[in-house]
Amino acid sequence: MGIAVEGARKRFGDFQALDDVSIDVPDGSLTALLGPSGSGKSTLLRAIAGLETLDAGQVVINGQDATKTPAQKREVGFVFQHYAAFKHMTVFGNVAFGLKIRKWDKAKISARVHELLQLVQLDGLAERYPDQLSGGQRQRMALARALAVEPQVLLLDEPFGALDAKVRKDLRTWLRRLHDEMHVTTIFVTHDQEEAMDVAEQLVVMNEGRVEQSGSADDLYDHPANEFVMSFVGEVNRLGEHFVRPHDMTVGLDRDDGAEEAMVQRIVALGFEIRVEFVLGDGTEVWAQLTRAELQKLELREGQIVYLRPGQTKSFSGDVPPPEGGGASTPRHPDGGDDAEVSAAA
């Protein structure tokens, strides 16, 4: 049960979007497909929905081979990054669309639509047109539209990607709660690791058309299979062949065997968390995540010489390239970049 993809391959011209991808999504779970732009995550999601046909491989939905089933008959709820609202229909018309196709009678449609609009907190706005709604409201409408037909699975393609930070946070908490109530098998695509870890039970990390690793957020964070996963899920510093999380860096003021000499370059206070950036003797830049109390105890100043002792380090053999930004020393931020890559290349 749930969703299974076996050996999926898809090529767009010269671009290998999916290269032998297999995933297993348990029934009723909430799974995130996480990866950078061009990693193939959106293509995989669209292939599950039938919006993209695979060159090879199999899609199994709730035990049924759906590989050859057209999108129209897959009983899949799909939510798009840019809402794909039917502009010429009211909110009511949008949500009722799938039910009208299924020839429900009017009274039943009306009851079901209002039930869903209540669920997504848009009940008073049924007669509005999509362009009279905010982005967050439009996406909730799109979700209600997808859920109206009681799909076997719910697929969300960067659902919060076009929204501003505050609305994003609210919506993902809300999605989490919604999933707890509905228990429909859900896959959502994101390039934001924090969002994935916040919302999903299971994460599938993708890169260059392949699955790098899948598992719970803790699994991936504590036991990354390779350098790519380590640096994509969470922050990381690179010290030679070793990788260390910024919160695993101990800063000492006294010379110490096995500790690296470093100069404090910049101290950035981000509320409770303090980010201290260092430069090592060989020019490598690393950073440590400290608490406000730790910083006060150390009394660090910019330009000061300190000694860094990495706690838990990891090293990987193999040649998986780090994600963009070098992965090594620069602090990475989840960017708000648009991820229309693969579908646009189609």
Added chain:
Amino acid sequence: MEGHPATLTTNAPPRAGIRLPGLGVGLGRGLVVLYLSLMVMLPLAAVVAESTSGGLGAFWDSVTGAQSMAALKLTVICSLIVVAINAVFGTIIAWVLVRDEFPGKGAVNALIDLPFALPTIVAGLTLLTLYGSDSPFGLDIAFTRVAIVVALCFITLPFVTRAVQPLLMEMDQQMEEAATSLGAGGFTVFRRIIFPNLLPGILAGVLLAFARALGEYGSLILISGNIPFDTEVSSVFIRSQIESGNVAGASAVSVVLLAISLTLLIAVSLFARMGARR
């Protein structure tokens, strides 16, 4: 030649007191009013005045005369047939030009505007050569109503295509995907999603094409044969009235054509506004 249909769909809300560079607000507006008065309002007023110079009774007699009624009826019916044809084919052409990729697409796209650019008398001559008594295909439709429809189809071809193209280009294709994944088949997606989004463009294009067809003269004068009660359209009838000295009668029919065109243009701007609002 009428305005390009695409320009009608960009009705930005007017902002008060915008200055043209180098011109005061009042001067700019004054120039516009003066120019429009000289070029548009005054001639229109003159035609209206001339048409009623013999009194309203004479005006009515001119319009409802057997020959003028036959010409008006022929003109309106042919124009209706033509815009119906071009509504369908214009939309299909727009669809192919926007959604398909094929070699020579740019050339085809440029070709669409040819009927706008070609002198209409040249179009008429071409059609006469192709479909006249010396037709290389043995297809002689000259001096028939079919010829009128063919010529008008040629002349009004670009209107619907050019009005629909921009709407298609900015249409969100994910709407179609969303509808498909909600269970809609190809025809339902077209009827419920694509068509409603193109309708304002189709209607605007149709109305402009209709207005254009009503007044067409150049392409018809050679190929229609101008047989009264058979293939004589209103514009040709107007000319024949002037030639026989009945200026008031010619003006009366002109005013009727004018009234129809004006009503349609108002309708177009309403549709354009409707399209812009959604």
